[in-house]
Amino acid sequence: MQTKETIVCRCEDITLEEIKSLIDQGYRTIDEIKRVIRAGMGPCQGRTCRMLIAQELAKYYGIPVGEVLMPTFRPTVRPVKLGTFAGGE
Amino acid sequence: MQKSANVVIIGGGITGCATAYELAVRGVKDIVVIEKQYLSSGATGRCGAGVRQQWGTETNAILARDSVKRFEGMNEELEYDRDIEFKQGGYLMVSYTQNEWNQYKKNVAIQHSLGIPTKMITPQEAQEIVPHLNINGLIGATFCQSDGHANPFHVVDAYYKAASRLGVKFETYTSVTGITRENGKVTSVQTSKGDIAASIVINACGYAAGTICKMVGFELPLYPQRHQALVTEPVEPCQGPMVISLHHRLYCQQTPHGSFIMGVGDPNEPKDFNINSSWEFLEDVARQATTVLPLLKNLRVVRQWSGLYDMSPDANPILDEVPDAKGMWVAAGFSGHGFMVAPQTAVLLAQKILGQNCFMPIERFGLERFSGGELLLESAVV
Structure with missing residues (x-):
C-alpha cells in the first residue's frame, strides 16, 4: 500500500505513513497518537480513523483489534452550533 | 522495570515531565517518571491551553511571567521536532x-x-x-x-523527548500502589510493575496528589x-x-x-x-x-x-516537602493554572531539591501557610 498517499484521518489529513511512524516511535494507543497528531479530533470525531489506527496498532503489537484501548467517546455526536445550545435558534 | 532510582516522579503531566527535564539537565542521573495512563492524560491534556501573567498574587504572577519567557524559546531550548504552538x-x-x-x-x-x-x-x-x-x-x-496560548500535548511531548534524550525513563500505564518510609524518610515506591527504591519522590499528580500523600499518612489540603x-x-x-x-x-x-x-x-x-x-x-x-x-x-x-x-485553599500551588516523609516533595494545588506556570515551577523545585539558589523563595509556596501562616488568596481564577 502507498502509505504516503493513503489518508487515514480525512478531517485532519493524516496519512498512514504518519500513523505508522508514530507507532514505530513508541506511541502505544489511539489516545496518544490523537494528541500528538490530531487524528480523530476533527468534525467526524474519529469515526473513520479510529478503527483504522486500531488495526495498525493491533498488527504492530500482534494483538486482536478488540484489545486495543479505545479513546473516550465524547459528546457531541455530530457538530452543533453554539447558537442552538444557547436557545437562540 | 528497574529496581532503584535516584528520583521517582509520580505523574506524567506537565509538572512531572518538566521537573524530570529540569533535574536531568542539572546533571541528575537515573530519574523515572511513573504515569498511570499516558503522558498528559490527566489535567494537563484537559486544560484550556491558556498562558497568562495577569494574576492577582505576586507568587502566581512571577511564576507565570518567567514561564512566558521559557515558552517563547521552548521549541529551540528543547529541540522539539514539532511546534508547541505558542x-x-x-x-x-x-x-x-x-x-x-x-x-x-x-x-x-x-x-x-x-x-x-x-x-x-x-x-x-x-x-x-x-x-x-x-x-x-x-x-x-x-x-x-x-x-497567550500553547499546545499542552506538544509541550508535554517536547519535555518528554528532551528528558528522554538526557536518560530519563518514562513508565506509562503504571500505577503507584504504596510508598514506604523508614525513620521519617521515603525509601521506596510500590507500583503495578514492581517496587523502586528511591530517596527522592516527587508527587506531581495534580488532583490525585492527595491520594498519594495519604500513602505516607499525610492529609494534603487539596x-x-x-x-x-x-x-x-x-x-x-x-x-x-x-x-x-x-x-x-x-x-x-x-x-x-x-x-x-x-x-x-x-x-x-x-x-x-x-x-x-x-x-x-x-x-x-x-x-x-x-x-x-x-x-x-x-x-x-x-x-x-x-x-x-487540583484546588488548594488559596488557589496558589503547594511546593513543599511532606512533614514526616523526608524526600517526598509535593508539586500540586495549581488550581487550574498549572500548565502555564509549569516551566518555572519545575525550575524552582529542581533548584530546591538540589540545594541550589532558588530564583524566588520557594517557602512562599510552603504548607505552613495553611496552619497559621499567611494565605496567598488568588482572586483571578475562572
Whole structure:
C-alpha cells in the first residue's frame, strides 16, 4: 500500500505513513497518537480513523483489534452550533 | 522495570515531565517518571491551553511571567521536532461590574510592580482588539499582549523527548500502589510493575496528589473540582486574545489551529472526582459565550470534555516537602493554572531539591501557610 498517499484521518489529513511512524516511535494507543497528531479530533470525531489506527496498532503489537484501548467517546455526536445550545435558534 | 532510582516522579503531566527535564539537565542521573495512563492524560491534556501573567498574587504572577519567557524559546531550548504552538495574542480580561474592576486595578498594580506590561483599556479599545466583543455594560478591560496560548500535548511531548534524550525513563500505564518510609524518610515506591527504591519522590499528580500523600499518612489540603470545556470547528483567524469574563465565569480563545476552546466555571460544582461531560454545561457555556462574543453563535461544537482542577485553599500551588516523609516533595494545588506556570515551577523545585539558589523563595509556596501562616488568596481564577 502507498502509505504516503493513503489518508487515514480525512478531517485532519493524516496519512498512514504518519500513523505508522508514530507507532514505530513508541506511541502505544489511539489516545496518544490523537494528541500528538490530531487524528480523530476533527468534525467526524474519529469515526473513520479510529478503527483504522486500531488495526495498525493491533498488527504492530500482534494483538486482536478488540484489545486495543479505545479513546473516550465524547459528546457531541455530530457538530452543533453554539447558537442552538444557547436557545437562540 | 528497574529496581532503584535516584528520583521517582509520580505523574506524567506537565509538572512531572518538566521537573524530570529540569533535574536531568542539572546533571541528575537515573530519574523515572511513573504515569498511570499516558503522558498528559490527566489535567494537563484537559486544560484550556491558556498562558497568562495577569494574576492577582505576586507568587502566581512571577511564576507565570518567567514561564512566558521559557515558552517563547521552548521549541529551540528543547529541540522539539514539532511546534508547541505558542501564540502571543494576549489575554483580554473584561470587567462588567465595579467590584471586579476595583479588583482588576489592584491586580494590575501588582503586575506592574513585577514588570508585566498589562494595560488598562476602555470598552472601545477592547473592541478594537476583539471586534466581535459585546461592550454593552462593559466598564473596562485589562490587556497583556505577551499572554497567550500553547499546545499542552506538544509541550508535554517536547519535555518528554528532551528528558528522554538526557536518560530519563518514562513508565506509562503504571500505577503507584504504596510508598514506604523508614525513620521519617521515603525509601521506596510500590507500583503495578514492581517496587523502586528511591530517596527522592516527587508527587506531581495534580488532583490525585492527595491520594498519594495519604500513602505516607499525610492529609494534603487539596480538593478536586470538575471543569468542563469544549472545542469548535476551525475557522479563519478572527480572535487574537483569550477573552476572560469572570462575571460570566467564561474563558474563550481561538487556537492557532483555528478552533475555539472555551469553558465556564460552575459555582455549584461539588468537590468530587467526577469527569463526565454534562448536557447542562453545553447550554451554560453557549449562553455565556454568545452573550460576551455574539458572533460565535454560528460556530459548531465538535467535542466537549472535562478535567479536574487540583484546588488548594488559596488557589496558589503547594511546593513543599511532606512533614514526616523526608524526600517526598509535593508539586500540586495549581488550581487550574498549572500548565502555564509549569516551566518555572519545575525550575524552582529542581533548584530546591538540589540545594541550589532558588530564583524566588520557594517557602512562599510552603504548607505552613495553611496552619497559621499567611494565605496567598488568588482572586483571578475562572
